[in-house]
Amino acid sequence: MLQELFEGLLLILRFDTLLMTGVGLILGILVGSLPGFTTVMAMAVLLPISFFLDPLVGIPFLVGVYKGGIYGGSIPAILVGIPGTGASVATTFDGPALAKKGKSRKALDMALYASVFGDATSSILTIFLIGPIALIAMRIGPPELAVVLALSMAIIATTASGSLAKGMVMLAIGMFLSLVGQDPIGAVNRFTFDIFAVQAGIDLLPMLIGLFAIPEILLAVESRISAAAKVNKPEGDPLSWQELKRSRRTILRSTFMGGAIGAIPGVGQVVAAFMGYAAAQKAAPDPETFGKGDLDGIAAPEAANNAVNGPTMVPLLTLGIPGDNITAILLGAFVAQGLRPGPQLFADQGPIVYALLGSMVIACLLLLVLGWIMIPVFARVVAIPRAYLVPLTLIFAVAGTYVYRSNPMDLVFLVVFGLFGYGARKLKFDVTPLVMGFILAPPLEYAIGQTLLLSQGDMFNYIVNERPVTLALLALIPVLLFFVFKNHLFAGAKGRPGAKPRARNVPTKGG
Amino acid sequence: MKPLSSICKSIFASAIAVSALTVSALAEYPEKPVTMIIPLGAGGSHDLNARVISSILPSYLGQPVIVKLMPGASGQTGTAAAANAAADGYTILFTHNFIDQLQQHVSKLPYDPNEDFVTVARTNYAAPSVIVKKDSEFADIDSILSYAKENPGKLRFGHSGNWGAFMVPGAMLFSKAGARPTLVPHKGGGPALQALLAGDVDVSMAFNSVIDSQAENVTPLVSVSPNTTIEGVPTTDEVGIPDVGEMGIMHRVVLAPAGVPEEALAKLRAAFAEMQEDKTYKRMLGKLGENTEFMDGEAYDAVRLKQSEEYGNLVRNLASN
Numbered sequence: 001m002l003q004e005l006f007e008g009l010l011l012i013l014r015f016d017t018l019l020m021t022g023v024g025l026i027l028g029i030l031v032g033s034l035p036g037f038t039t040v041m042a043m044a045v046l047l048p049i050s051f052f053l054d055p056l057v058g059i060p061f062l063v064g065v066y067k068g069g070i071y072g073g074s075i076p077a078i079l080v081g082i083p084g085t086g087a088s089v090a091t092t093f094d095g096p097a098l099a100k101k102g103k104s105r106k107a108l109d110m111a112l113y114a115s116v117f118g119d120a121t122s123s124i125l126t127i128f129l130i131g132p133i134a135l136i137a138m139r140i141g142p143p144e145l146a147v148v149l150a151l152s153m154a155i156i157a158t159t160a161s162g163s164l165a166k167g168m169v170m171l172a173i174g175m176f177l178s179l180v181g182q183d184p185i186g187a188v189n190r191f192t193f194d195i196f197a198v199q200a201g202i203d204l205l206p207m208l209i210g211l212f213a214i215p216e217i218l219l220a221v222e223s224r225i226s227a228a229a230k231v232n233k234p235e236g237d238p239l240s241w242q243e244l245k246r247s248r249r250t251i252l253r254s255t256f257m258g259g260a261i262g263a264i265p266g267v268g269q270v271v272a273a274f275m276g277y278a279a280a281q282k283a284a285p286d287p288e289t290f291g292k293g294d295l296d297g298i299a300a301p302e303a304a305n306n307a308v309n310g311p312t313m314v315p316l317l318t319l320g321i322p323g324d325n326i327t328a329i330l331l332g333a334f335v336a337q338g339l340r341p342g343p344q345l346f347a348d349q350g351p352i353v354y355a356l357l358g359s360m361v362i363a364c365l366l367l368l369v370l371g372w373i374m375i376p377v378f379a380r381v382v383a384i385p386r387a388y389l390v391p392l393t394l395i396f397a398v399a400g401t402y403v404y405r406s407n408p409m410d411l412v413f414l415v416v417f418g419l420f421g422y423g424a425r426k427l428k429f430d431v432t433p434l435v436m437g438f439i440l441a442p443p444l445e446y447a448i449g450q451t452l453l454l455s456q457g458d459m460f461n462y463i464v465n466e467r468p469v470t471l472a473l474l475a476l477i478p479v480l481l482f483f484v485f486k487n488h489l490f491a492g493a494k495g496r497p498g499a500k501p502r503a504r505n506v507p508t509k510g511g
Numbered sequence: 512m513k514p515l516s517s518i519c520k521s522i523f524a525s526a527i528a529v530s531a532l533t534v535s536a537l538a539e540y541p542e543k544p545v546t547m548i549i550p551l552g553a554g555g556s557h558d559l560n561a562r563v564i565s566s567i568l569p570s571y572l573g574q575p576v577i578v579k580l581m582p583g584a585s586g587q588t589g590t591a592a593a594a595n596a597a598a599d600g601y602t603i604l605f606t607h608n609f610i611d612q613l614q615q616h617v618s619k620l621p622y623d624p625n626e627d628f629v630t631v632a633r634t635n636y637a638a639p640s641v642i643v644k645k646d647s648e649f650a651d652i653d654s655i656l657s658y659a660k661e662n663p664g665k666l667r668f669g670h671s672g673n674w675g676a677f678m679v680p681g682a683m684l685f686s687k688a689g690a691r692p693t694l695v696p697h698k699g700g701g702p703a704l705q706a707l708l709a710g711d712v713d714v715s716m717a718f719n720s721v722i723d724s725q726a727e728n729v730t731p732l733v734s735v736s737p738n739t740t741i742e743g744v745p746t747t748d749e750v751g752i753p754d755v756g757e758m759g760i761m762h763r764v765v766l767a768p769a770g771v772p773e774e775a776l777a778k779l780r781a782a783f784a785e786m787q788e789d790k791t792y793k794r795m796l797g798k799l800g801e802n803t804e805f806m807d808g809e810a811y812d813a814v815r816l817k818q819s820e821e822y823g824n825l826v827r828n829l830a831s832n
Contacts, residue, residue, distance in 0.1 A: 040553045040554065041553060041580070043553070043554075044553035044554060044558055044562070044578075044580070045578075047559075047562050048562045048563070048565070048566045051562075051563075051566075051795060137705075138705070138708065138709050139709075141706065141709055141711045142706075142711070181584065182584055182585060184673075184696070184698075185673075185696060186673070187585060187617065187618075187673040187674060189618070194619065196587075196591065196619075196620075196621045199583075199584040199587060199588075199618075200582075200583025200584040200587070200588045201583070201584070203583075265705075266702075315701075315705065319704075319705065319708065320721070320724050320725065321701045321702075321704055321705045321708075322554070322699075322701045323701065323702075325552060325553055325554040326554070328553075328554030328555065328699070328701065329553060329554040329558075331554075332554065332558075332559040332562075332799070335559075335720065335798065335799055335800065336559070336795065336798045336799055337798070338798055340720070340723065340724035341724075342724045342725060343727060343728070344724060344726070344727065345724075405580070405581055405582070405583070405588075406579065406581060406592070407581070407583070407588065407592075446698065449696075450695055450696070450697070453667075453693055453694075453695045453696075454667060454693075454695060454711060454712070456664060456665065456667075456693060
């Protein structure tokens, strides 16, 4: 294997491969940083270019777009609080707070270093553990996925939010909203009131932009532009080595959590980012600084969501099965080059497979260089006077929502969620559990529906007799929940530390 | 080095030339880019086909083709958007027969597929085959069908999504044979294949390119197709299940809103027909594992009416049990 790996690396250490990877990264960062333009969309549009390139140039080019796009998404999340994807929601907890403190440069640097470390480490681990990861992927079917999703939802809902009751209310609202539209198992319309535009359901992007960006804008307007303009903070200094070293445990922890979550098909970056954030907060000596602009609050979700990337490639490369849209596009690029990922390709052309895995690591390293060059430019955004920046943010929020899939109904959702998010802030409700419920309920429902069909009406016997992994996971639930609630239980006498409203609910005046 | 003034002059001259060209072209369709709506998401086989079309078609149409993905509600969102677009030939829809002709029987639509659209072309079709795992107890389609008939609901058939390219032919095949399996939906062909390999479901479907690459893991038993697509694998007609081969394949079709000017429709149809002869087009689709079995718009319009009827029967049949 080592020899094949070495041969593979030699195949991609070419000038044109590196150049096109770099071009892909720059395009990806630019597209990813624009709200409404998703990485998937960028890859789909640029896919035909790869048809006409050598496979070892075209595919690394797309990998570059992919990595650049994911990193680019963290830029608006940090600077203006608009998460472009579910994966960067957790980055908005501390990103804008840091920007308001005049530390946006540090936040962008931390996001870059944490992303690159998480991604590169998980890609390297994937190269060496590709066999075991493929085995795990085959063991995860609908029943196992349902248990993992339910467990993630429980952990995130109870840790990410201050008040348990408020968190649960928001979680329930989010889960309910996800039911609107066609039901995924029976294809029957639910809660659509026979309005055609609602049949497609509510999309995540208008919800994210509405809940996170619109309240920021409204609060900025509320706090009077003229006063705010005077205290406009510059981008500040770059991240120091000391600061990066202080976050090393967080980055490492998030990387391993993200990698482990990535090995379970169907869970994904969003869960990883939230889990990484929650774990970092739990482990921190000063959890109350989280959400008020803690660099660890950037490092944790960014390392975790990028660490998912390595293992998600495994089912594609070993079995030829794409697990999500991004791997589906990569599969298209492979196929158009006459390469069919799967066991056959691995056996016949091992070096090519390793070359492509290696190109993921190389893309990470190039991202480090390019990000380092581009960050100072992006960081200047915060130097735009707020009197201009706030309306500009609004334009990007609205345009981004529409451009996403050209559906006018999405604009209605944007406004409704914007007002809802504003009200929630005022009433000190954290909207994060709502988003989590909204993101996780559909796959959970789907997995449960599939399990019901697979069990053919006899769920108990099906799980006991045919699903040992599900049984093991179910047995793990009480153990994990005990660890999660341990602090809650033992700190009872001093008042629950998590019980106070989280700082990110409190609008920072004059920021 | 050229002096600046002469560069300016040549730019100016070419600008005049370009504007003269556009003026002379004004009278004729197409004078601006054509938008091709896809009612499906990024990364699917339709998206891949569309990317090939959008890179080749412009040389025959004389204008760029912009791909616009509008997924949602089993394809209804994008189809409705195309139905509501101006019928000027600048908006076309790249869809498939199950979205086009089946949705009307299972959902309340704000458009009528046969009243509101005309066919520009069928670019190609994809014929799925019934597959089982290599070590499956089922060696041929008859054993599956007789097992499913004797044990109603016991056989698990995994497909790629409700009313999609595997569910419809699968449901047709089983219901024509009088069998009743449990239909288990998955989010796309990838997860459906994984479920078969992991043993979660007993039988599934796949297109030829996937079957080729999984030759060591899966066995194709019967092709849903009017003619042989894999050597040694019988078609549904050959195993005595009529009509499924004709109605169960997935046609990739380009539609235009009804009322599109004659001249624009003719130009579009001609451009698609000419594209079929393009070497690069053939080569790229070949690499994607797709055929280039073209059918012209008028011929396909007749097929659509028959599909509508057949799919209506299928839905009523499934609902009545």
